[in-house]
Amino acid sequence: MHTTTKSLTERDQNHLWHPLTQHKLHPEMLGIVKAKGALLYDESGKEYIDGIASWYTTMYGHCNEYILSMVGRQMQQLDQVVFSGFTHLPAIELSEALINILPDNQQKLFFSDNGSTSVEVAVKMALQYHFNKGHKKNVLLAFEEGFHGDTFGAMSVSGLSVYNGPFEDFFLEVKRIPVPEGKNIEKILQELENLLGEDNTAAFVYEPLVQGAAAMKMHDAHGLDQILALLKKYGVLLIADEVMTGFGKTGTYFASDQIETKPDIICLSKALTAGLVPMGLTTCTQEVYDAFLDDDIAKGFFHGHTYSANPLACTVALAGIELLRSEKIQRNITNIMKWHGVFAEEIKEHPKVKNVRRLGVIFALDLTVDMQRYGNLRDKLFNHFMNEGVFLRPLGNTIYVLPPYVITREQMEKVYASIRSAIALF
Incomplete structure (x- = not known):
């Protein structure tokens, strides 16, 4: 050395x-x-x-000694294997443990590498969901001052220009609304009614209750629930970015637990693997997943990462969930x-x-x-x-x-x- x-x-x-x-x-x-x-x-x-x-x-x-001991044992058993065509116990056990604490409507897990890619996956899922159903919906909806990551889809739905400036000409089409703060909710709902009448909104991407990069800006749970309920009525997919808020930070397992209307898709990373290794997860409902099932191979979801569902990362995440529930x-x-x-x-x-x-x-x-x-x-x-x-x-x-x-x-x-x-x- x-x-x-x-x-x-x-x-x-x-x-x-x-x-x-x-x-x-x-x-x-x-x-x-x-x-x-x-x-x-x-x-x-x-x-x-x-x-x-x-x-x-x-x-x-x-x-954390418990997490280190768990991943140490896994390192002796299986370190890495391609997740296309293969599966393994750590991924299966993690899926079972995570579904037990996620909102009840979540059923399927898609692995990636970090928070940005978990959002990227969610955006692609939402756009292809409508495409597979024969509907052209190419507009995304997001909160003002939101932050969802550094890849292009994630940047598109983010609203902080200091991160996005040189790239904005290349973004997906996104429309923004203010966060609900009590008095402004009726105005937001009316604005949404007008917007949704155009029937081209694919999904709403939002940080539930706390916008981290916007200096921990917090908003009204009841107002957010009204927004989500209206969007759901119009068939807009709800994408909750819980990369920052997930795994107990808001006092419940997920911020979405404090809101009656549940997301169709949830983005997870950060505390998912307890700071030890990178991993991202995008979870979704059975309905979203079913839109990709077809005899036509092109309707499948062609997105993949080399380290998807890495056994060591899955083991860390599983140990983290055990600790969280302790x-x-x-x-x-x-x-x-x-x-x-x-x-x-x-x-x-x-x-x-x-x-x-x-x-x-x-x-x-x-x-x-x-x-x-x-x-x-x-x-x-x-x-x-x-x-x-x-x-x-x-x-x-x-x-x-x-x-x-x-x-x-x-x-x-x-x-x-x-x-x-x-x-x-x-």
């Missing part, structure tokens, strides 16, 4: 291109060498509380929700804070800060938190927390204390 005295931060700059990074402004990356539970450790030995579960993935903690993790989720509630009551009256919101283990607040005065506000906040030993990734003037379920009360209090001190900076 080649040895060098250079740090990881120095060596990184030679060849690596990081996601969501303007390297001219942020040339240096912090080298992380170890992680355990809710903690990250850099190469100097400093520890950081992972307050966002590494982009909402490591919900059961880093290097009494200990459910108790921890309840505790985090209570801690967030106490902190929200304390901080909501602060003169520099507005719009404190929370759902499940997700907590967010906005700072009443002059953004022009602090043009690099996000960087100031990020650096403050890291200096305090807390890993949070503010979104503009929004500070949010989405901790692993294994975080301790002491660790959570340190996160809250770092937010208090961050507010005091302005």
Whole structure:
């Protein structure tokens, strides 16, 4: 092995291109060498509380011993096999376990590699569903400020221009509506009635209850249910992007559990495999699946990924579901929700804070800060938190927390204390 005295931060700059990074402004990356539970450790030995579960993935903690033991055994049995023409026990057991916790109408699972591809699969499923039935429906519907991933179909239904700018001329046709916020629901429903009269809308892609990349923007469950019910009446397929919200983060297994009208298709990733390996899943109803069954081979769903249903990833996901359903993790989720509630009551009256919101283990607040005065506000906040030993990734003037379920009360209090001190900076 080649040895060098250079740090990881120095060596990184030679060849690596990081996601969501303007390297001219942020040339240096912090080298992380170890992680355990809710903690990250850099190469100097400093520890950081992972307050966002590494982009909402490591919900059961880093290097979870139960998950590692399960995947370690599987590695000795079957590592990888093509999922076209073959099947295997980890995929079958995962399907059975997942169907038991998904909304009751879900019946079939299609594997891919990540959150973006799970949405890409869902969009293609929806468009071909109508095509196979002899209907030309080429318009997609989505919320304003939604985010669904970085592949072209997923970008098309996303509404954050900072991600999409150079590519918008190549997108699918998408129409957008505001998220329901109580008073605006009648206007949204009327707008939809007019739109749906054209009978060309194939599907509605939505993040249920929380729009993550839009700075944890939360919306009204009752209003969303009214929107979904109207769309279902017109035969529009409902695609719930639960990549961020899935697996307990909103207080229920899935955000869709809190809404009466259930999706036809659900997109899953992130916490699906507990932060250990990549995998995406797109689940659907029997009705959606049946639209692809035909003597004509061309009506099949011709989409595939080399690592679809990788046995190791399936084993990790199955272990994660077992942990999610355990009494200990459910108790921890309840505790985090209570801690967030106490902190929200304390901080909501602060003169520099507005719009404190929370759902499940997700907590967010906005700072009443002059953004022009602090043009690099996000960087100031990020650096403050890291200096305090807390890993949070503010979104503009929004500070949010989405901790692993294994975080301790002491660790959570340190996160809250770092937010208090961050507010005091302005």
